[in-house]
Amino acid sequence: xxxxxxxxxxxxxNSLLGPKGEFLAFRASTRLSDVQVEDVNHGDSAVLQTGGxxxxxPQTNHKMASYPNTLLLLSLFFCLVYFSGEAEANVAxxxxxxxxxKCRSTTYPSLCIQSLSxxxxxxxxxxxxxxxxxxxxxxxxxxxxxxFVKKLSKFKGLRSREYAALRDCLEETxxxxxxxxxSVAELKNINxxxxxxxxxxxxxxxxxxxASLTDDTTCLDGFxxxxxxxxxxxxxxxxxxxxxxxxxxxxALINQLSG
Numbered sequence: 013x014x015x016x017x018x019x020x021x022x023x024x025x026n027s028l029l030g031p032k033g034e035f036l037a038f039r040a041s042t043r044l045s046d047v048q049v050e051d052v053n054h055g056d057s058a059v060l061q062t063g064g065x066x067x068x069x070p071q072t073n074h075k076m077a078s079y080p081n082t083l084l085l086l087s088l089f090f091c092l093v094y095f096s097g098e099a100e101a102n103v104a105x106x107x108x109x110x111x112x113x114k115c116r117s118t119t120y121p122s123l124c125i126q127s128l129s130x131x132x133x134x135x136x137x138x139x140x141x142x143x144x145x146x147x148x149x150x151x152x153x154x155x156x157x158x159x160f161v162k163k164l165s166k167f168k169g170l171r172s173r174e175y176a177a178l179r180d181c182l183e184e185t186x187x188x189x190x191x192x193x194x195s196v197a198e199l200k201n202i203n204x205x206x207x208x209x210x211x212x213x214x215x216x217x218x219x220x221x222x223a224s225l226t227d228d229t230t231c232l233d234g235f236x237x238x239x240x241x242x243x244x245x246x247x248x249x250x251x252x253x254x255x256x257x258x259x260x261x262x263x264a265l266i267n268q269l270s271g
Contacts, residue, residue: 104132104133106136106137107132107133107135107136107137108129108132110135110136110137110142111124111125111128111129111132111135111142112125114139114142114265114268115128115261115265117264117268118260118261118264118265119257119260119261119264120257120258120260120261123257123258123261124146124258124261124265127146127149127258127261128142128145128146128149131145131149139265139268139269140199140202140203140269142265143199143262143265143266143268143269144196144199144200146258146261146262146265146266147192147195147196147199147217147221147262147266148196149258149262150192150221150224150255150258150259150261150262151189151192151193151195151196153251153254153255153258154185154188154189154192154224154255154259155189156251157185157251157252157254157255158182158185158186158188158189160247160251161178161181161182161185161231161248162182164178164244164247164248165178165179165182167244170244173240174240174242174244176234177234177235177240178244178248180230180231180234181231181234181235181248181252184227184228184230184231184234185227185228185231185252187223187224187227188224188227188228188255191220191221191223191224191227192220192221192224192259194220195216195217195220195221195224198213198216198217198220199213199217199266201213202214202269210269210270211270214266214269214270215270217266218263218266218267221259221262221263221266222263224259225256225259225260225263228252228255228256228259229256231248231252232248232249232252232253232256235248235249
């Protein structure tokens with residue numbers, strides 16, 4: 013019976029299977045004469061007295077492999093765990109190195125690395141997936157900021173200038189979310205595109221993302237001057253600045269696709 017471990021296939025003899033074909037996993041106990049057997053499918057487990065004889069599952073009376081064979085299979089099993097884990101670690105290192113390399117060309121490289129390294133397993137070393145992920149991060153933060161501005165605009169006791177600035181900012185952030193949503197959808201179309209078609213899709217995305225950056229700036233401009241100084245202005249500035257920076261990074265990574 014083949015048993016898959018993180019993409020590695022191991023052919024197990026029938027002596028390691030239960031009466032219904034279920035896999036029985038082994039764990040060595042603290043006593044060398046015993047082996048703990050766990051039925052992975054049903055959760056049954058028991059410590060079996062071996063004495064070098066054949067192993068018997070106490071719930072099923074199913075005859076298992078002899079103890080020496082069990083140790084051999086255990087050794088093989090843990091070797092597979094070790095080497096597959098090492099392979100995964102190498103993939104993760106390569107992905108992180110790729111992200112760092114690509115982020116160097118962005119305006120905010122530290123933020124780029126910090127926001128995208130969490131998705132290294134998805135990105136791996138794929139430039140298109142990197143740009144797609146960066147754009148998705150930008151969209152998520154723009155949507156969160158839009159929700160935040162919407163809540164602020166409903167606060168009681170706002171000054172008229174604050175309310176007007178929040179209302180205008182809400183319009184800008186809503187437009188930004190729409191443009192980024194269109195960009196995410198458009199970028200998915202480049203997977204099979206080639207030549208002029210590829211450049212056309214990328215150009216569309218670049219146009220919409222650039223417009224989204226303009227929306228962010230326009231929102232911030234509405235809070236310029238000393239009249240609106242205060243907690244609301246500061247909270248808006250922090251969030252909008254972060255959205256603008258991750259969006260700028262996403263645009264830089266998108267530009268690399270047509271380079």
